[in-house]
Each structure stands twice: as structure tokens, then as C-alpha cells.
Amino acid sequence: MRTWWVGGAVALMLWAQGAMAGTVLVVGDSISAAFGLDTRVGWVALLEKRLADEGFDHRVVNASISGDTSAGGLARLPALLAQHRPQWVILELGGNDGLRGQPPAQLQQNLASMVDQSRAVGAEVVLLGMQLPPNYGARYTGAFAQVFSTLAEEKKLPLVPFFLDGVGGVDGMMQADGLHPALGAQPRLLDNVWPTLKPLL
Template structure:
């Protein structure tokens, strides 16, 4: 009986592992995060949480997605969207800036400030990149697309290059507007980004134990 009690108290035991609270992860984004046109349980953060749980990484995903939001909008609500006890943040912003043809300097400045503030709060960041649509021409695309790798390098944060990789322009994976993923599209996004999120969160989880 005593041996059994001691084993339950040993570091790394199953009982101790169960006591570790889930990571509080905020997904700061736009309609792609919010789950536009989908049931609440089909939104990206919900499905990502389930996928991570299956990998043994317990999370409490906070859906801080606002449909129509720009990078500047995400910056304006950053302080109240990311609570003081957040363990990590996935930043998914910029798609609406690209769709509107906004000067790339504007989302670059906003994303720069978002990452800078989160780093100042010692909150790990995973940056999810976006690509500009082709209709604004190659010069615009070149300047816009460079935002994410540049900032990831500048602040030494992990980058998932294109949030909609394998989903954008695929008719069967997008809603009628051609912009927002269907539930199956979200599944594809989650499957594609999962290895990057897992690599991002495992060290964070290790520090929390």
C-alpha cells in the first residue's frame, strides 16, 4: 500500500500527469479562425484542440477569431483577446488585408507590434502566414508575402508559411464564396498544420509540468 502511494507521488507518474492543467492557447485570427459559415464545433480551434488531444497534448483553445478582422483590428483588441494566463498564441491574421489590397506596410506594422507585445509578455507565438491573391499583381504579392517570413526571422518565432495550404482554390474544400473552408476544408487545414503546432507546443507543455 505504501509503495503504491509512493509511486503515485513520483514525478512523471500517471497521477501527476493528470494534475497538469491543459495549455491555454489563444488563436488570434479572422473569419478563418472564427469558423465563418460553420457550426461552432467545426471551427479551426475546436478541431485543432481535438487533434492535439489525440496526440497527448491537452489544450484549452480560445477562439479569438473575428470575421472581417484585419491585422490592425487584431492589434486593437490584442490586450483583451489574450488573457494574462495564456500559455501560447497562434496568430492568423492578414487575409482581409490582402483581399482588400491594403498597402502591405499596414499589416506588416500591425503584425510586428502584435508579436512584439506578446514577446514582451513572454508568451510564445506561432505565426500563420497568408499569401496575397494574384489579382493585385506580382509586385504587391512579393511585398505582402514577405511579411510573414521576415517577421518570423526578426522575432525568432516559428512560422507556418500558408494557413490555407492545400485548401485555397480547391472547390470541394471551400464554401460557395470560394474564400472560407468547409468543415472538410478545416479538417485539411488542421491535418496540415498539426505537426507545426505540435512542435510548437510540446516545449511549452514541458515547461508547464
């Protein structure tokens, strides 16, 4: 009986440590999937390293897929939540919606549904805002950018206003295609997210 209790206590302790550590789930597109780079040098991998360096024992799950849209993320989310049971969800989606000229209202609706589903399982959500190049026209780019600030206000979400701040359109920070951050931009992407994420951990 005593052996059983000791074993049970150890199992309980390990379970509690795992529960306290928690999981950070990143649901994004090619930017978080480190398109064109080794994923081990992408900003999400750097996040995992920074958490460890600062004494956090959290697990980071990168569920980002190149080319994904908010609709794709919404379709994938229920299974991801059930599998990983995250305490924090970082949403980095919308860029591909914008590049394809999809309605901003639909983007907002999809992201709102993802927020609601994440919160329903007890996860906190961080929203990473995106902007489009000016060649998409002032009216569309303005409506697109407004999606993130409006959603953050309505849902009381922690928001990174522009995830690519200091990266998008900056010489040497983008790959040759002009769409994807280069290797040297990955630490900056993490630095853009960290001040918003850290207080929640």
C-alpha cells in the same frame, strides 16, 4: 490546521496542473472563426480535439472574428492576453488587410507589435502565413506574401508558410464565395498548422 493544509495542497496541485496545461490563444479572422460553418467543426475546434486525443490537457481559446484585420487584432490583443494569459498565441491575420489593399508595411508593423506584446507576457507565437489571389497583381501579392516570411525571420518565429496550402483554389475545398474554406477543408487546415505547433507544446 491540518484540514487547512490539505485543502491548500489540493488547491496548489490543481493550480499547478492548470499552469502546466496552459492555454492556446488563436487570434484570427473568418477562416479561424469558421465563417459559414458551425464553429464546432472548424479547424480550431479540431485542434482542441486533437490535443485531447494526443494527451495534451491544454485549453484552446478561439478569439477569431470574421472580417478582422491586423489592426483590429492588435487593438483586441492586450485585453485577450490579460484575460486568458496564454502560453501560446497563434496569429492568423492579414487576409482582410490584403483583400482591402492595405499597405503590406502596415500589416507587418501590426503583426510585429502583436508578437512583441505576446512575448512580453511569456507566450510563444506561431505565425500563419497567407497569400492573395493573383488578380491583385504580382507586385502587391508578392509584397504581401513577403510580410510573413520577413517577419518570421526577423522575430525568429515558427511559421506556417501558407495556411491555406491545399485548400485555396482547390476544387471542393472552398465555399461558394471562393474566400472561405469549406467543411471538408477544416482537417487540412489543422494538418497545415499541427507540425509547426506540436513541437512547441
